[in-house]
Amino acid sequence: MAGGFRSFMDTLDGLGSSPTGRERLAAELRRLRGLAGVSGRDLAQRVGISQSKVSRIESGAVIPSLPEVTAWGKELGVSVETQAQLAALIEAAYNEVHPWGSALQRGNLQESVQDQESTATRIAVFQPSVVPGLLQTAEYARRVIGMFHRDYARSDQAAEISSRLHRQLALYDTDRHFDFLITEAALRWRPGPVQVLLAQLDRIMSIRTLDNVTVGLIPLSAEATTLTSHGFVLYEGDGQESWVTVETIHADMKVAAPDHVGIYRSRWGLLREMALYGDEAREFLSRIVAGLRTG
Incomplete structure (x- = not known):
């Protein structure tokens, strides 16, 4: 699972403009749910949030809390290492840094x-x-x-x-x-x-x-x-x-x-x-x- 995580992030980086921390987190949570074959409705019930919030999280419209992401990973059976990587993605999503050089290029x-x-x-x-x-x-x-x-x-x-x-x-x-x-x-x-x-x-x-x-x-x-x-x-x-x-x-x-x-x-x-x-x-x-x- 950890290797899949790194490969997926490398794929995102190779698509052109670098994804934001919020986009990385949303994409990985969406990918993990897809790999586990769990529907958004089912996951929402397990985690204790609404299905609409699952959709907003996976689209990047909402940043989930750490307890929500922990429950998300637990219900999908991810490894301890992947849970740690998700926690790092949350930190990046909440605290984004955009160098002026890259901004000038955009x-x-x-x-x-x-x-x-x-x-x-x-x-x-x-x-x-x-x-x-x-x-x-x-x-x-x-x-x-x-x-x-x-x-x-x-x-x-x-x-x-x-x-x-x-x-x-x-x-x-x-x-x-x-x-x-x-x-x-x-x-x-x-x-x-x-x-x-x-x-x-x-x-x-x-x-x-x-x-x-x-x-x-x-x-x-x-x-x-x-x-x-x-x-x-x-x-x-x-x-x-x-x-x-x-x-x-x-x-x-x-x-x-x-x-x-x-x-x-x-x-x-x-x-x-x-x-x-x-x-x-x-x-x-x-x-x-x-x-x-x-x-």
């Missing part, structure tokens, strides 16, 4: 981000070092993308900027809510002339007036309740799983394990305690703008 980076944003009804963004992409002006975005992807061709960079600005249309969808937490360091970081930053801060001032958008600003003078180690985005929706994305220098990470998502949700709550909102945020931003104009 095409526009913004398309995959927009796909994720389109399925969430609440998006919470924390940024300690740069203004979030959903709030960036065209010129600010051009400079950020140019710094981050220095090997981009000019046409690729233009497409990336256009797609990033297109993503911002979601801000005007009143059925969705956007929460932003931005540190003072990110507000003051200057990727170009002062005029570029002034235009960017004016954009934030304008967007924060939308009813479905909340902007919290974290001053350097605020007493710390937690570390602002790196940025992250928390995606949540009605009746569906929540997940988090984290951008690192080398890759984009997607975290979906419920306990790990809970850690980020808790961190968000602590960061929020440090932030200014409403009139206090407006006045704070106005002081930064005034300092830039006179400095």
Whole structure:
């Protein structure tokens, strides 16, 4: 069975684009059930889940829990080694890493981000070092993308900027809510002339007036309740799983394990305690703008 597992995974890898951890897990669970000659209805009864959930698991629409996969393997009589491999696949499904190099080869980076944003009804963004992409002006975005992807061709960079600005249309969808937490360091970081930053801060001032958008600003003078180690985005929706994305220098990470998502949700709550909102945020931003104009 273990040899069959490795052969099957090699076959998946050879089909073109590399399958995600979720796709690998779904394909292997589907394969194991087929080898055992057990129907989806029968397996559902044995495992204690609905037949529709079996279908969603095998299609990759839902990631099963470790107890569910353990029961799945037990009912199909798989080996201890295969159970361990399934456990590893669950970990990979819940925590996916997508290197920027492979993303560049697949095409526009913004398309995959927009796909994720389109399925969430609440998006919470924390940024300690740069203004979030959903709030960036065209010129600010051009400079950020140019710094981050220095090997981009000019046409690729233009497409990336256009797609990033297109993503911002979601801000005007009143059925969705956007929460932003931005540190003072990110507000003051200057990727170009002062005029570029002034235009960017004016954009934030304008967007924060939308009813479905909340902007919290974290001053350097605020007493710390937690570390602002790196940025992250928390995606949540009605009746569906929540997940988090984290951008690192080398890759984009997607975290979906419920306990790990809970850690980020808790961190968000602590960061929020440090932030200014409403009139206090407006006045704070106005002081930064005034300092830039006179400095």
